[in-house]
Amino acid sequence: MKKEGKEYIWKDYQKEIAEDKYFYVRSCVRQNFFPGSEWAFQKILREELKKDLFENAAHTSCTGIGYHTEIVPFETMMTVVARQFALMTEAGYEHFVSSCITSFGIYSEILETWEHFPETEARAHQYLKEATGRDFIKPKNLAHTGDIIYKFRKEIVAKGKYRLVHHQTGEPLKIVEHIGCHYSKMFPHRGIGGAEYPYVLVGMIEDWGGKVVDYPERRHCCGFGFRQYIVRANRGYSIACSRKKFESMEPYHPDAILTNCPGCPMFLDRWQYAISEMEGKTYGENGHGIPVLTYEELAGLVLGYDPWDLGLQVHQVPVEPLLDKIGIPYDPSKKFLGKDGRDLGRPEAPHFLKFYKES
Amino acid sequence: MKKDKWGYGIHPDRQIDLDNANLSLLELVRQSEPSYNLCIACGSCAATCTAGNLTTISLRRINIYLQRGMIKELREEIRRCMLCGKCYLACPRGVNTRHVIIAIHEALKATGYEEL
Amino acid sequence: MRQVVIIGGGVAGLEAAGFLGKMGHQVVLLEKEKAVGGHVGKWDRLFPNRRQGSEVMDFIRKKMDEKVSIITEAGIKSIDTSPDGYAVVLTNGEAIRADAILLATGFELFDARKKEEYGYGIYDNVITSADLERIFREEGKITTADGQAPQKVAFVHCVGSRDEKAGNVYCSKVCCVTGVKQAIEVKEMMPAAKVYSFYMDIRMFDRHFEELYIEAQQQGITFIRGRLSEVYEDQGKVQCKVEDTLTGKPMKVTVDLLVLLVGFMPSPETKRLAGMLKINIGSDGFVLPIDGHISQNETGVPGIFLAGAVTGPKCIATTLSDARSAALQIDQYLKTK
Numbered sequence: 001m002k003k004e005g006k007e008y009i010w011k012d013y014q015k016e017i018a019e020d021k022y023f024y025v026r027s028c029v030r031q032n033f034f035p036g037s038e039w040a041f042q043k044i045l046r047e048e049l050k051k052d053l054f055e056n057a058a059h060t061s062c063t064g065i066g067y068h069t070e071i072v073p074f075e076t077m078m079t080v081v082a083r084q085f086a087l088m089t090e091a092g093y094e095h096f097v098s099s100c101i102t103s104f105g106i107y108s109e110i111l112e113t114w115e116h117f118p119e120t121e122a123r124a125h126q127y128l129k130e131a132t133g134r135d136f137i138k139p140k141n142l143a144h145t146g147d148i149i150y151k152f153r154k155e156i157v158a159k160g161k162y163r164l165v166h167h168q169t170g171e172p173l174k175i176v177e178h179i180g181c182h183y184s185k186m187f188p189h190r191g192i193g194g195a196e197y198p199y200v201l202v203g204m205i206e207d208w209g210g211k212v213v214d215y216p217e218r219r220h221c222c223g224f225g226f227r228q229y230i231v232r233a234n235r236g237y238s239i240a241c242s243r244k245k246f247e248s249m250e251p252y253h254p255d256a257i258l259t260n261c262p263g264c265p266m267f268l269d270r271w272q273y274a275i276s277e278m279e280g281k282t283y284g285e286n287g288h289g290i291p292v293l294t295y296e297e298l299a300g301l302v303l304g305y306d307p308w309d310l311g312l313q314v315h316q317v318p319v320e321p322l323l324d325k326i327g328i329p330y331d332p333s334k335k336f337l338g339k340d341g342r343d344l345g346r347p348e349a350p351h352f353l354k355f356y357k358e359s
Numbered sequence: 360m361k362k363d364k365w366g367y368g369i370h371p372d373r374q375i376d377l378d379n380a381n382l383s384l385l386e387l388v389r390q391s392e393p394s395y396n397l398c399i400a401c402g403s404c405a406a407t408c409t410a411g412n413l414t415t416i417s418l419r420r421i422n423i424y425l426q427r428g429m430i431k432e433l434r435e436e437i438r439r440c441m442l443c444g445k446c447y448l449a450c451p452r453g454v455n456t457r458h459v460i461i462a463i464h465e466a467l468k469a470t471g472y473e474e475l
Numbered sequence: 476m477r478q479v480v481i482i483g484g485g486v487a488g489l490e491a492a493g494f495l496g497k498m499g500h501q502v503v504l505l506e507k508e509k510a511v512g513g514h515v516g517k518w519d520r521l522f523p524n525r526r527q528g529s530e531v532m533d534f535i536r537k538k539m540d541e542k543v544s545i546i547t548e549a550g551i552k553s554i555d556t557s558p559d560g561y562a563v564v565l566t567n568g569e570a571i572r573a574d575a576i577l578l579a580t581g582f583e584l585f586d587a588r589k590k591e592e593y594g595y596g597i598y599d600n601v602i603t604s605a606d607l608e609r610i611f612r613e614e615g616k617i618t619t620a621d622g623q624a625p626q627k628v629a630f631v632h633c634v635g636s637r638d639e640k641a642g643n644v645y646c647s648k649v650c651c652v653t654g655v656k657q658a659i660e661v662k663e664m665m666p667a668a669k670v671y672s673f674y675m676d677i678r679m680f681d682r683h684f685e686e687l688y689i690e691a692q693q694q695g696i697t698f699i700r701g702r703l704s705e706v707y708e709d710q711g712k713v714q715c716k717v718e719d720t721l722t723g724k725p726m727k728v729t730v731d732l733l734v735l736l737v738g739f740m741p742s743p744e745t746k747r748l749a750g751m752l753k754i755n756i757g758s759d760g761f762v763l764p765i766d767g768h769i770s771q772n773e774t775g776v777p778g779i780f781l782a783g784a785v786t787g788p789k790c791i792a793t794t795l796s797d798a799r800s801a802a803l804q805i806d807q808y809l810k811t812k
Contacts (some may be wrong), residue, residue: 001708005588005595005597005598006597008588009588009591194591197597215707215709232366235366236368237370239370240372275369279369373724374724374725375719376726393693396692397689399677400700420722423721426697429722
């Protein structure tokens, strides 16, 4: 593998990311899937990087899931998005930051559409005005939250307590990276590094001390994809896709999987459990799975945040093997305590996937 | 596969893995009938085939099964040939197609796959 | 004496220079590189009979006499109209009188890095057909990046050709036969190696080409009908994903060395000069002659002629005929001028 070959391609796929003053919109599903991620992003931006991150509680879903399952028409979605932009305009912000890859794709698609079809943009203004009396100015800069973490990756590791190295051997940890399709496959120039060799997560992994695993099925679908999961009869496609990736990465013994999309970590994490129940197969060491993390969770770990504050206890594949390798301390007795300290009980252990350290 | 619990299973992979394909029969057929190599998959053999107009048999497809090591499909398909040799007349590359069929039968026997 | 300026010192420009000299004209040949010879000068053996490329170059060079002067590393600043023809002004300020100009600026090979999914320049064991010729010529032995003899080699047809995403809808014509020739050469060098060819159509358009294809089949080269979709590196090996269109199934093949058969691109210099000379360029980027059937060498601009791959992909034999045809047309033009 020649790094300079990738660098040659990467120089064509650099994008401008605003320095400060962000208008932040959330994902509609991530707080359920990975509840600490968006909290960690806000904390990192405000407390560590001292950035101005503004959020308006009146913002809504981008309706992307509905759009991609053909329930919400383009015109409706475009008007909802126009409203998000109106909220940003009203708050006096110009840099729009989206927590979700699907949303990022939706915002990109709409901005591209408006660029090529100004009459469609005019319609968006008209619809929004009629429906809400609002108007908007298009964002000057559109970024995904992963882009922001990427931009400040060096500052994060400089402030951090841990690096992605084995605390005993000093060896870099081997990390698989997986990019959400709507990050750069639709518009390669809107993603850092393009579609074939995306750099956004690679940059984080390498600058935080880890080593990227380049395995054969790197570009294969994670197993989400709206149609193949939302329709139950199609879920056999979904799980087969994830399995193809696990089978391909297994010989490289990855220590973790890093993702930038709401769907990928969900499926790469949960399907490891389902595959183990269906086939008895696990992909980590000694019956463990391969821990799957979001970039905010990983950034939080690097910065020394408590794993349970980051919400890592709700992962299906336990992350303790990764914490042990990095040397991050954690209190097993606090794993299943709620934010108020109340005991939430212990989930039933899977049949094959190792879930509790002692079992 | 515990399908009941889930309502779906894991779809089997359709991908041909040529790295691990069983090409033992192909080698035997190539040695026995060197003209076999000259096939360009034009399909004139299958178009003219008497049996092919009545059943699913296609010599073009049989050839590709052989080349991809798809022995189960090959064995199933080849039974339908009546060895009339009309395909030999049609082949533009001069492949001795009738002998190819015989060579495949012999190779199936030699490798023991005929019995499976 | 009339003077002709030929721009481009590949086989087209050189052959036309030789003929025009013999016809009694003064010729100045401009070449942007350090040496003339173009792409053929860098090739090892030629299809379909695998003779040395240098033999053809020697044949062409022998025809050139004192009437032909060659200026290498020549950059063209401008081409000005003068009362009796043109003045070609070089970047060093020198102006060369021209009663006629022959544009023989040829082609450049498709930059395989643009097909990002094939990993050229990234994966260690992905090379181009031009790299393989250099290996044949300079090294005489094929090895993978770690110095081993490859056991499996695959050729990929239509890299940068018949590919709208790469900006080229056209067929580059010569890559099919080049790929078949190179596959045979690899098989001859390493008889135990498995050799694959991923193709969409095998386009053997000229005399003795189909026979070369038959020879490749006889040597046991495996032709797989399907366009390569993507490539991965797996511990130094190259994993290829393709649809085996004859079974209608996706297929995975792992090889030690992957050779990309890169197509023709119009050279950027052609575009620049065509702009200066106000001659027409087609949507494919190659120069349009005034008539594709009967006036291949004429541009419609008096005194400006065309030869070789400047008007689209051509093999060597066709290029040489085209160059002679251009020389004849220029001779006629100068006689009646």
